[in-house]
Amino acid sequence: MSEDSDDFALFREQVKVDRRIRSETVQAPRPKRARKPSGSNTPERQQQAEFFFSDTFRAHFPEGPVRYCAEGESSHLLKQLRRGDYPPELFLDLHGMTQAEAKREIAALLHACTKQNIDCCSIMSGHGKGILKENLPHWLVQHPAVRAFHQAPAAHGGNAALLILIR
Structure with missing residues (x-):
């Protein structure tokens, strides 16, 4: 029997089995990070959207493709x-958005363009029922960062999109 015990001792020495009990290796709990509010729903952006985009304001646009040029800007734009x-x-892309969501996203887009020094952006309203497509130009006219906008050429969405120049 001593030969068997020597074999087991030799085996344990060679293998060196670690017999830790899992409950003894408890990890310290990690601190939870506070969540930041999402950028598109901040009160500042909501206030900007409500301030800049009135539903009652109606601008007059000439016949033909939708276009606008702010005062003091060259009509060559x-x-x-x-x-x-x-x-x-x-x-x-405004597809599937309500008017309130669209206003917030437009305000966020214009804010991002101003912050990142982007000259031109595109907003696609699609055809659908035409509610957003009809209101979009009236909302954009009210925003002080908009220099001009025009119905997009076919390569950028055609009559379902607007190209907007930002100050």
């Missing part, structure tokens, strides 16, 4: 937008 001389750097 409209021609450049129509030709696609300004490629959009940011895109916003």
Whole structure:
């Protein structure tokens, strides 16, 4: 029997089995990080959206493609937008949004463009029932960062999108 015990001792020495009990290796709890509010629903952006975009304001647009040029800006900007001389750097798709959501997202887009020094962006409203497509130009006219906008050329969405120049 001593030979067997020597074999077991030799085996244990060679293998060196670690017999830890799992409950003895408890890890310290990790501190939970506080969540930051999401960027699109901050009160500041909601206030901007409500301040800049009134539903009762109606601008007068000439016949033909939807276009607008702010006071003091060259009307040549409209021609450049129509030709696609300004490629959009940011895109916003309003498909499936309510009017309130669309206003918040438009305000966030314009804010992002101003912060990141982006000259041109594109907003696609789609065709659908036409509610957002109809209201979008009236909302954009009210925003002080908008220099001009024009119905997008076919390569950038055609009559379902607008190209917007930002100050």
